[in-house]
Amino acid sequence: MNILKTYIIKDIKLNPKKSIFSFISVLLFTFIISCILIISVSIYNTFLENAKNTNGNYHATFFYVDNKYKDLIINNENIDSVFVTSELGYVDLEESKGRNFLNIMAFDDNALKNYGLVLKEGRKPTNSNEIVISEQVYLNGEVSFKVGQTVTFDINKLVSKEGNVLNQSVTYLKSMLTDGKIHKEFLCTKEYKVVGILKRPNEIIEPYKAAGYTAITCLDNIDGVASYSVRFKSIKDIENICDNISDKINCTYKLNNEVLGFEGATNTFNFAIFASILVGIVIIIILICSIVITRSSFSMLVSQKIKQYSILNCIGATKKQIKKIAFYENLILTIFGILFGILLSILISYILVILLNNYIIKNSIYNNINITYKLPVWIIFLSAFLSYITAYISNLNSIKKINKVTPINGVIQNEKINIDTKDLKYSKVIKKIFGIGGLISYKNICRNKTKYKIIVVNLVLSIALFIGITSFVKYSNDLTSKYYENIKFNVLVGYKTFENEDEKFETLQSIADMSEVDSYTIGRYINGVIDLKKYVKDENMDIYLNMCSYSNGRMSEAFTVLGEDEYLRYINSLGLDYDTCKNKIILVDDIRTYVSVKNKKIKLVDLNVGDELLVTLPDENNKTINLEIVAKTDKSPMGFENSTSRIGRFIISDELLKKIANNYRVWFLALKTNDADNFCKTIERKYDILLPRNYEAELEKENQTKTIISFILYGITVIISVIGICNIVNILSSSINLRKKEFSILLSIGMTKKQFYNMIKLESIFLTLKSIFYGTIFGFIITCIIYYFVNFIDVTQFMFPILEVVIISISIFLIIYFIMYYNLKKILSENIIENTKNENI
């Protein structure tokens, strides 16, 4: 086989133009697969490390475990590592404007390293005489501690009337102390040196509802109860293992779901599996597209060499030997393509990570994350393997071509020209409209159906992908903009615990009264029980009755008040006057008023203006009242935009609420302010008990996330299109070269250059139209599928990116035309007679 090896190597070296497109195809798809894997792994690892640094590097915490059971955890065969924390007691913070206490905790070395503690200033403690304190003590409680300061603390335990010792897991209300439900018991006095200030610890260490802010010292020994945070050897079936342990030692536990989700545990949000599936789907799509595209590339390579292979066959090479030549030739191209593809991906992905960190992430809402470049060796082997399989499958069909040609027909290139007369049914029309050039173009396309089918398939793939991704981006933008443009507020204030509804309302009102607030609504409601059977259609009665929480077809609904100012603003916007509305109901019934039954959205109840409802108020000793619907609208008041409801929302005035009810519940505070970011930070610092949500920041985050995702999706489409275009260049170039003799004959007969260029223009038009037609159909199908799923998130109108289809049609026509024009120009400049004799070796 030496001469054949010589033949293979020489052929690649001396005919690089023929092989380059196949090499580029392999290089590109290897590059893209490898790049996706490297960046995915880097991002995944970054998120995992981030979760561990923020939430702690553990899987579960067993709380307040009695000392006698510690060995059951420490020596458990399923547990890999343990760290221990213990609550020593509470210290009074008399001057505190927030929480009453400082909770002194002791952490062992592992806990100090692995519990997600972030220092704002100073260092962590190294012994039990040193302490670090949470910044919330100052930010919220306005009690100041300095690094280097020596403090003396009287440490107490808080004990309930029943004799239970209070810890940070218990919801603490200030009234518990004042009402005598709990009392302090002195434990000891201890002196500490403050060595550091911590950024606010996570929810596990410093729960929002707990009695004290956090201070942490080193754990000397474990007395009494302690909490154990563990990492398991295997996270499979983790809940059962934890249940077993907690049953044995009679304690509660909590899973660290953020970290477990990234590590791939089941029964928690499984980010690892979700991300793997997503990346897997993307890679499979790329592999399929690459096989489709590269198949034709290898096939073209073999076609161009049929004559050579036929000469070898005539001389006496068997088909097996010829197939080996073709196979090894493609193998060499594949190996080099894979090698260079992987090297290129390592370089480009490294650059991409730097660019992502410095230009996109740094300026985004994710600016606390820095992606760490990671290149595990398995990625190189996996990419090489996947690329090899892709190239192998792409190559299979091309080799079979060799069987189909008899040796002499391959040598004299006497390919039987098979045109079915059915395919030429338009030839008369085409000749009339486009002339002889058009007829030749049309017949050429009919004659070379396979070749042109490949071009069309390549183009259809790119067009359909492009349309699909554009639709996806448009729908995402539509969902986001609809959601956010509807709302009239930019901050929503939630809360943790209040003593009672009045205190809650007063606190929220005091925030609403701040000068930074332009407009607001404090949503309050009372529960009312109503019988709506007469407004329900017969076919929906069963669904209605199933939903009723009261007997005899009565359901509980909220009757909402907005605050006087917002109520007035609202009814004015509806064109109503106060006196008409004040003792009646305004019904909000819009596109989001429906009940979901088996993925269908059903309008359950048909209420109208003038309908009277007999309302029973269970919180007011079942008092009843008749309330008429004075108006029906699809406009939501501030705070209720984008919210769904079962049968509509009932809005009443504050005046009516005061008249009919003493008891109410507070829902939320929705407000509009100029500087949402600073406002939320102020609220968080000042009110330990409130949870402000910055909608402006959320919108910004969504937009940036969408931008990144769009960038990635379009990037993948561009690369797949580049592979396709390489292939199309290959096919069209070699096709034109193979027709050199034909073109020269036409020239020698008298066809002008202008007529020639018109001929290829027509071929380009025929190809473009066919590709656009099928590409648009497939793109339309993809758009419909996206539309179907989008409607599960929110109701939206069907959109199709028509402008983008027009742009891509023009682009495709230009690409095809210029490829053909460039190749034809070369031929037209050559000698006609030489080309008529040319055997295209």
Add this chain to the structure above:
Amino acid sequence: MEIVKVENLNKIYGTNENKVIALDDINFSIDKGDFVVILGASGSGKSTLLHLLGGVDRPTKGKVHIDGVDIFSLNDDELAIFRRKNVGLIYQFFNLIPILNVAENISLPADLDKRNIDKKEMDNLLNMVGLEKRKDHLPSQLSGGQEQRVAIARALVNKPALILADEPTGNLDSNTTKEILELFKMCNEKYNQTLVIITHNLEVAKIAKRIIKLKDGKIISDERK
């Protein structure tokens, strides 16, 4: 001794109204060492006959025996192997492998047969065709006559039972034609090579020992000098 036997050979192209009978029930045989020229006008079926004799095409009907072997009872691979050992093919347009040099083109059939050609054998072949100084040249660096000489050397490398040449001088000038014909004559006389040449050139026909004339796919005359 009979080296080629053709029995009831038919080749039809196309179907129905497009049917073309290229060969119509051809029967003849060729003895070893014979120098046969097949003459005929364009479309007489001579090239088709040659291709069938070489096993590079298959007939519609009929048999061809070469050295006692019914070549069309062999499958494609067996036929290819038979061809490289027993038949040397020479074409009007040379059909050399453009990326292999002269020596590599010549040794190709032997290499396919996994037979090494030693230097002495290669030198003999090169000397015989007068290309000893062009051993490392590529086909694109040779004249038409030189290319045809390479094709002849390639056809001879495995010392085949039969050499078939399809218009071997059709693409050459008169001087070169004479040189090539001399070469053929030498192969036939010195090495007792059986030669079958297709041509419409009467000058070529003059050097042959036997002339078979074809017309419309049939043998119209078969004369021995």
